[in-house]
Amino acid sequence: MLLVLLMALLPHYALAAQADQIKASHAWIRLLPGDLPAGGYVRLDNQGASAATLVSVQSAAYVSVMLHQSAMDQAGNSAMRVLDRLTIPAHGGVALAPAGYHLMLQQAAHPLKPGDKIDVTLNFADGSHLQVPFLIRPANAVD
Numbered sequence: 001m002l003l004v005l006l007m008a009l010l011p012h013y014a015l016a017a018q019a020d021q022i023k024a025s026h027a028w029i030r031l032l033p034g035d036l037p038a039g040g041y042v043r044l045d046n047q048g049a050s051a052a053t054l055v056s057v058q059s060a061a062y063v064s065v066m067l068h069q070s071a072m073d074q075a076g077n078s079a080m081r082v083l084d085r086l087t088i089p090a091h092g093g094v095a096l097a098p099a100g101y102h103l104m105l106q107q108a109a110h111p112l113k114p115g116d117k118i119d120v121t122l123n124f125a126d127g128s129h130l131q132v133p134f135l136i137r138p139a140n141a142v143d
Contacts, residue, residue, distance in 0.1 A: 019128035021048030022088060027120070027134040029105060030098075030141055031112055040065070040103030040120065040134060041143060045093040053125035054086040059134075061118040063107035070099050085125070097143060114138045 027042040046052050057065040067083040078099075086101060088094050096102050103120070112118070116136040121129050 017048070017128065018050075018052035018124035018126045019122065019130040021046050021050070021052050022122070022124075022130055023047055024122070024130065024132040026143065027132050028137050028141070028143070029103075029118070029134050030139060031114060031136050032139050035107070038062075038105040038108075039098065040105055041096050041098065042103075042132060042134070043093060043095050044088050044122075046088040046090055048090060050090050052088045054088065054122055055084070055125050056123040057103055057120060058123065059105065059118055059120045061109055061112065061120075062105040063109060064105070065120065066104045066106075067101070068104045069101050112136050114141075 023045045025043045025045070028040075030039045030041070032038055040057075044054070054067065057067060059065050067086055068080050069083055070078060070080045073079045083101070086094060094101060114136055117133050118136065119131050120134050121131050123129055
């Protein structure tokens, strides 16, 4: 009976580990003046044997946090689009950086200033979550 119970729970535990596979580093937010949206950047490395899929992001410090991708179109114009998911390959990584994948943070819940740290929660397809501290940096910051 115990073996049957363990077998039934095994898929849940195997799937619920996507967030545990991810190591986040160099997490920061470019704070823009006024009510302009801020950009969030982080390096996500997957140390697991299976891909992890980031499906949403949230923070109590912002009303809205979205995954975006900036790219050049065929005419050479910069374009930005909302992503509904971002896959981090097994034993690989993805950089959220200026002019590429990034977070778009809109409507700060309270005033923020360079040097502050806020928590951002990364939500994965299997229902697991990873809370990451992000450093607020000024508008002229570069990575």
